[in-house]
Amino acid sequence: MTASVNADAVNAGADIDRERAAVLDAAARAREAAVDLAGRSRADKDAALAAMGAALRAQAASIVTANAADVERARAAGTPDAIIDRLRLDEGRIAAMADGLAEVAALTDPVGEVVRGFTLPNGLELRQVRVPFGVVGIIYEARPNVTADAAGLCLKSGNAALLRGSSSARESNAAIVDVLRKALVDAGLPADAVQLVPGDSRESVGHLMRARGLVDVLIPRGGASLIRSVVEGSTVPVIETGVGNxxxxxxxxxxxxxxxxxxxxxxxxxxxxxxxxxxxxxxxxxxxxxxxxxxxxxxxxxxxxxxxxxxxxxxxxxxxxxxxxxxxxxxxxxxxxxxxxxxxxxxxxxxxxxxxxxxxxxxxxxxxxxxxxxxxxxxxxxxxxxxxxxxxxxFGFGAEIGISTQKLHARGPMGLPELTSTKYVVVGEGQIRG
Missing domain, CATH: 3.40.309.10 (Aldehyde Dehydrogenase; Chain A, domain 2)
Structure with a gap:
């Protein structure tokens, strides 16, 4: 009995190690994709968004089929109707997802926007400009439409997206991401700009939350317990979205x-x-x-x-x-x-x-x-x-990434500008500090 228990523990540990390696590999590939995206023009990103929307419409039937499996499994598990409503997709909701991507494409690209700029008394030209975060991880529950929304907003703002939906929507999310990745390749962008986090276990979420240095920011979307666990357990910076009482x-x-x-x-x-x-x-x-x-x-x-x-x-x-x-x-x-x-x-x-x-x-x-x-x-x-x-x-922001109830960086519905950071560009003519 002891030997069997020890063997099970060893196997479980090996599974965790493999899952951790898979998550970190996905994050590393997302980081490479983010470097590519950061240098892309608005035209490149908008063309990819259009291709993604067209692909969703063309593959709506296959996405609905995948979603039906998730809905049936949820019903069999006694999932409340309110959660099933969030989970369910039909061709109308998929068309709305495609429309959301088109709306994002029509929005102004925040990357490169000068937040403020002036010339210092010593002649240095100082500009604060918007730049992508890099790799954005989104952890969310039972709403597969978030998959397309998040991918589109991250892409337009120059970020690679690592998406971790709930296991209840795994078939739907996998089908949507497969469609989006193929559309990215067709548009000449890296497929790894949009990825699902490997694995269905809680440990895979933990690996993502601790991928500091590979993932730049995490955004949890869901119930209070999900948000609390991400805020309290993550070593990656978190933008906290909140419940709505x-x-x-x-x-x-x-x-x-x-x-x-x-x-x-x-x-x-x-x-x-x-x-x-x-x-x-x-x-x-x-x-x-x-x-x-x-x-x-x-x-x-x-x-x-x-x-x-x-x-x-x-x-x-x-x-x-x-x-x-x-x-x-x-x-x-x-x-x-x-x-x-x-x-x-x-x-x-x-x-x-x-x-x-x-x-x-x-x-x-x-x-x-x-x-x-x-x-x-x-x-x-x-x-x-x-x-x-x-x-x-x-609010006119396009599809949102979430609604932040915190007070640092972003508050309220988060659109494209909230998915960027800034950096200072300083241009001189040989000035040195005395």
């Missing part, structure tokens, strides 16, 4: 028709995404007029409201809220709701329970709007509009 606050001076419309859109238009509303706060002075209408509309839309006692007083179908509900990112047709006595109470609730993603106020009062914008410290603060607009495409 997004709030809609209905002020005392709100247009109630507008408030109902915004709330329904924010909660039900697509509940499985991070910019969907998860919490409703209603000023006490608006509660009597607003809550009966809002709760009926939410009930008709299939939403389960988890409310405090003041909300529950208006509808017997309200489920009593627990402490966990105020912090929840449901990603489903569930909504936490509370009545607050003031705008300041609403802001305090958001500061305590919010995730720093997107929070909205509905009000006709300009002073209230200004105070909310000042007091709520989130990546996006919205006045009289749905939280669903916090999105790279809606």
């Amino acid at each position: 997004c709030h809609v606050y209905v002020d005392a001076d709100a247009d109630l028709d507008m408030a109902v419309s915004i709330l329904l859109n924010a909660k039900t238009q697509r509940p499985s995404v991070c910019n969907a509303a998860e919490s409703l706060l209603v000023h006490a002075d608006a509660a009597e007029a607003f809550l009966p209408r809002a709760l009926a509309a939410l009930r008709d839309a299939g939403v389960t409201v988890h409310g405090d006692a003041r909300v529950a007083a208006y509808d017997e179908n309200v489920v009593p809220a627990t402490d966990a509900d105020w912090d929840a990112e449901y990603l489903s047709l569930d909504l936490a709701a509370a009545v607050v006595d003031s705008l300041e109470d609403a802001c305090r609730h958001i500061r305590r329970h919010g995730s720093g993603h997107t929070d909205a106020i509905v009000t006709r009062s300009q002073p209230a709007a200004r105070r909310f914008v000042q007091a709520v410290d989130s990546a996006a603060v919205v006045v009289n509009a749905s939280t669903r607009f916090t999105d790279g495409g809606e």
Whole structure:
């Protein structure tokens, strides 16, 4: 028995070593590809993006077939419908992925942009210019459309992409990456500019997280546990994306028709995404007029409201809220709701329970709007509009790489400029420092 256990341990160790070598080899090849990409013109990159989009459309049927295997496996495993919705692809969603690549191609290339420039008193010419990161690793869950989005944004910004999707989408991601790599070669760019990280195990993610020197930055996209594990376990620098406990606050001076419309859109238009509303706060002075209408509309839309006692007083179908509900990112047709006595109470609730993603106020009062914008410290603060607009495409950035809730380097939807760093170019005529 002991010999057998020891042999299993040796074999497991050998598997880990092989997987580590494969991940590091992929990262090294990505680094070589990144050197090539850094010198490419906008025309080269845009032609490759067009080829990638055309290839996705041409191979849509094969991608859908691969995706169907992932969806069937997810259903058999009892995966929640909200996650399956994120996983599912059809020809319409694949066409949207291709459209996203075309939109990225149409955007201004950030590489080489002069952020600032001036001549110093000693005659030195100083310019701060945008440059690619180099190799960008993206770790994400159950959303194969991210594969194309991330590849396109990385390519346009001159970066090689190392993609690690969840095992639940492995067939879909493999099919998409195969299509994209062939399109890159046809366009004269290195196939290794887009790669899947080898391996399905947790250890392969760990190898990527520790590939400092080969990978320049990691971007996690997914649930709180994924993001936390990457932030806490990585030796590679991380741009932290965040979960979306997004709030809609209905002020005392709100247009109630507008408030109902915004709330329904924010909660039900697509509940499985991070910019969907998860919490409703209603000023006490608006509660009597607003809550009966809002709760009926939410009930008709299939939403389960988890409310405090003041909300529950208006509808017997309200489920009593627990402490966990105020912090929840449901990603489903569930909504936490509370009545607050003031705008300041609403802001305090958001500061305590919010995730720093997107929070909205509905009000006709300009002073209230200004105070909310000042007091709520989130990546996006919205006045009289749905939280669903916090999105790279809606902001005009093209397909986004993620929504950052941190405060260093990038915050909010991350488009092309957020996928670059800068360097200083200093030009002189023989100056030396005294």
